[in-house]
Amino acid sequence: MCRSIKTLRPPYAERVTDEDIHAAALQYVRKISGFRAPAGHNAEAFGHAVDAVAAATATLLDQLQVRSGPAASRVG
Secondary structure, X not given: OOOOXXXXXXXXXXXXXXXXXXXXHHHHHHHHHOOOOOOHXXXXXXXXXXXXXXXXXXXXXXXXXXXXXXXXXXXX
């Protein structure tokens, strides 16, 4: 699922930006909703979902401890 979402943790990514996180969240929501762009009446729900997934992703990346090397530095 969501093969186009890149891994955002070391050693795969050294610097992760908010834009990287948002792009991954958008891809995820597009995949699970089945919509590339939602109709107007679904736009608000779609946007909230992207924001929630992005926030959860940022929290996860901030809390992960990767033993194989230094933590990714997230650029806000």
